Amino acid sequence: MNTVKGRVLFFGLLVVCMGLWSGSSELHFLHALEFEDNAHLGVASCASSVCHGKLAKQENENVWLNEFRVWSSDDRHARAYKTLLSDESKLIARKLGLKSAQSADICLDCHADNVTAQLRDTKFQVSDGVGCEACHGGAKLWIDSHTEPEATHADNLKRGMYPTEDPRQRATLCLSCHMGTNSKFATHEIMGAGHPRLSFELEAFTVNQPAHYTVDADYIQRKRSVVGFGLWVTGQVEAADTYLNLLQGNLLDVSGMFPEFSFYDCHSCHHPMDDKRWTLSRKNQGLKPGTLRLQDQHLLMLQSIVQILDQSKYSEFKKLVSALLKAGQSSKQDIKIAAGKLSAWISARRSVWLSTKTGNVEIRSIRKAIADMGAKGLLSDYASAEQAFLGIESLSLYLGDADKVGSVLDQMYNTVESDQKYSPAAFRAVAQKAVNVF
Ligand code: HEC
Ligand code: HEC
Ligand code: HEC
Ligand code: HEC
Incomplete structure (x- = not known):
């Protein structure tokens, strides 16, 4: 249904x-579509408690800073990779003759941040599913600068934020x-x-x-x-x-x-x-x-x-x-x-x-x-x-x-x-x- x-x-x-x-x-x-060449650091790089992993929304900041919590507990994108491990996906993979859903690019391309091996930084995990960088772009070139007080949104975009x-x-x-x-x-x-x-x-x-x-x-x-x-x-x-x-x-x-x-x-x-x-x-x-x-x-x-x-x-x-x-x-x-x-x-x-x-x-x-x-x-x-x-x-x-x-x-x-x-x-x-x- x-x-x-x-x-x-x-x-x-x-x-x-x-x-x-x-x-x-x-x-x-x-x-400029530079974000395509920017390495992906993985959700763990955004999720620390001093960054986007706070327990609750911060009232006196311009961004919530608990984005990781919202994503991991409520957002279906965080479960997109796990879906590929389900019985339903196993059956789909078998009917298609795939070795497994979680190893097939045709599934990972939409159910994860499936960038090429060169673009995967040390903490990157494909099992994060549709993580922050699948939408916001690889963070390698802006991870440090985007927290500086004088950094503008335009600066972030220039460094490849989507x-x-x-x-x-x-x-x-x-x-x-x-x-x-x-x-x-x-x-x-x-x-x-x-x-x-x-x-x-x-x-x-x-x-x-x-x-x-x-x-x-x-x-x-x-x-x-x-x-x-x-x-x-x-x-x-x-x-x-x-x-x-x-x-x-x-x-x-x-x-x-x-x-x-x-x-x-x-x-x-x-x-x-x-x-x-x-x-x-x-x-x-x-x-x-x-x-x-x-x-x-x-x-x-x-x-x-x-x-x-x-x-x-x-x-x-x-x-x-x-x-x-x-x-x-x-x-x-x-x-x-x-x-x-x-x-x-x-x-x-x-x-x-x-x-x-x-x-x-x-x-x-x-x-x-x-x-x-x-x-x-x-x-x-x-x-x-x-x-x-x-x-x-x-x-x-x-x-x-x-x-x-x-x-x-x-x-x-x-x-x-x-x-x-x-x-x-x-x-x-x-x-x-x-x-x-x-
Ligand atoms: C031109 C007609 C046609 C169109 C359009 C079409 N399908 Fe199908 N679909 C079929 C046929 C034929 C089968 C094979 C049915 C069978 O095996 O008994 C099928 C099978 C399926 C099945 C498996 C059903 C089963 O019995 O196992 C699903 C699910 C499905 N289609 C979904 C879709 C979706 C979603 C779309 C639109 C994106 C779509 N179809 C568009 C003709 C069509
Ligand atoms: C990299 C691929 C990808 C991108 C980009 C993406 N999504 Fe998704 N989205 C998915 C997948 C896969 C699911 C299903 C996850 C699951 O349940 O396994 C999903 C699920 C959802 C759902 C839940 C749907 C439901 O039926 O309840 C919403 C809402 C949604 N996405 C909105 C968005 C919006 C808005 C954007 C753009 C800002 C977006 N998505 C971008 C892959 C993506
Ligand atoms: C073009 C992108 C795309 C591809 C390719 C794709 N999926 Fe999906 N899949 C989605 C989106 C988007 C959703 C969520 C649909 C919605 O709820 O609107 C979804 C939903 C699902 C669901 C249902 C999840 C649920 O909780 O209801 C399963 C199971 C699934 N996909 C398995 C697979 C498997 C296995 C493959 C590989 C054979 C695959 N998908 C390939 C985009 C894709
Ligand atoms: C499915 C796509 C998607 C995913 C996954 C996603 N975001 Fe977002 N995010 C958006 C959209 C859409 C907006 C609203 C538009 C904007 O401000 O860029 C947004 C906005 C934001 C903002 C800006 C808030 C502001 O006021 O400027 C931050 C910070 C953020 N996201 C962090 C994260 C973090 C951290 C993660 C991972 C834990 C994440 N996002 C995962 C789509 C996504």
Whole structure:
């Protein structure tokens, strides 16, 4: 069974963060990628009690200093390697013909900080799982300097700390494991051996990772961080783009006669036969019934963003998406071409969406546009309904009217809570109600 990943549970947190979004992150993206050459020292190097291993959060410091405690006791990343020792992983490894999950790069690449031998310093342990440096970058060149009182965040970045505060960089980082890259990917063969389906939404996953930092005035001054509506938009844009880049790589070809199934909507194949999912809205996208559908959940969320923030380009966008979905039913070569065109188009437009000044009016319209797609039957696939729910919930939190719309949100959650019990008709009915309430 697969449940919706990451219902946003901490309403208060998001409301506090509202309105802190300050536009484009394009500039920061040019950060030199030196962190790739920086040796990894291992979690033990961060965890001492004079560093990030204090027992409790320190009130008079700008960082918590108990980050190691939070990570090791509450964060699933700390257990990522141990997962590879479980019976479930043993079985997956046996079905795939691997010697063991914990020795296979294909598992370690996402379940640990699996850097090359030269980059592993003396205290480094692969069994730490997804440790501090898997996200913050190898610390060799900044471990000493980052504690100096005059060290700025810019200095740290220059020495190779990863800019996790930058929404686009963060999205790329999280997606590298939560969706995959051309060199580490959970193929359908791995799924078929029993790996859970992957899904990701930046806002919800950011909130659901047990917090080890606070975005307050001091933080914003040090890092000029951005959270709120733009985080959701960035997450959708980068998820769509990561997917389009994967489609252009060599993974599409891995399974011989067929294209790689993991790029297609899982539930378009995996659902009971009496539970009909084909709707006329899908036909309007140019698809034929009884055919495979590429995963379009992030593209559909992007559709709502383009519709409201970039109206004059809306039909252009829909044409490019439709061309991609149709290519998904014709040939691998056509998929690569269509994915390349759409990705280039997104690259040219993303700064427009992120720099447009957005207020409650636009956010409300985007929320309604998503509900509207649901009511029309365009979100009949589970992954789309899941993203729609997560998006609608995040947008409601930014709008601060979760109280007013709470009942319809709860009803929607019930329809997407588990993919086993998902009924497209029930989701569509709630989406119709949501249109009326929004
Ligand atoms: C190096 C790979 C890697 C990176 C980078 C990564 N994750 Fe993860 N993440 C994992 C793995 C593997 C798990 C599952 C761990 C387990 O239970 O074995 C996971 C689990 C999670 C979970 C728990 C999911 C659930 O179903 O409850 C959240 C939330 C999460 N990650 C958020 C994030 C966020 C946010 C980022 C980016 C800041 C991120 N992750 C970056 C590999 C990664
Ligand atoms: C592309 C990255 C990626 C690869 C490759 C990968 N995993 Fe995972 N795996 C994840 C993420 C991310 C999660 C957490 C999913 C979530 O909860 O959203 C996960 C979850 C799991 C879980 C379920 C954990 C739980 O507590 O529910 C198991 C078991 C697992 N992986 C085993 C493996 C094995 C064995 C391999 C190698 C054959 C492997 N994984 C390869 C990213 C990956
Ligand atoms: C899955 C990714 C991930 C892992 C693993 C992780 N962090 Fe973080 N960390 C983040 C993100 C995202 C932020 C928030 C953005 C930022 O400030 O860079 C953050 C922020 C921080 C901050 C900055 C707080 C501030 O106010 O500036 C510190 C310090 C920190 N992490 C330490 C650690 C330590 C120590 C570990 C290991 C015990 C760790 N992190 C593990 C993702 C991660
Ligand atoms: C083109 C259709 C298709 C798509 C799309 C597809 N699968 Fe599959 N899947 C299959 C087939 C065929 C099998 C083999 C079933 C069997 O062995 O009986 C299978 C097997 C599986 C199994 C093992 C089931 C078993 O009975 O042992 C899992 C788990 C799975 N797929 C998950 C996924 C996930 C997750 C996705 C999306 C990322 C996905 N599938 C996408 C067709 C598909």
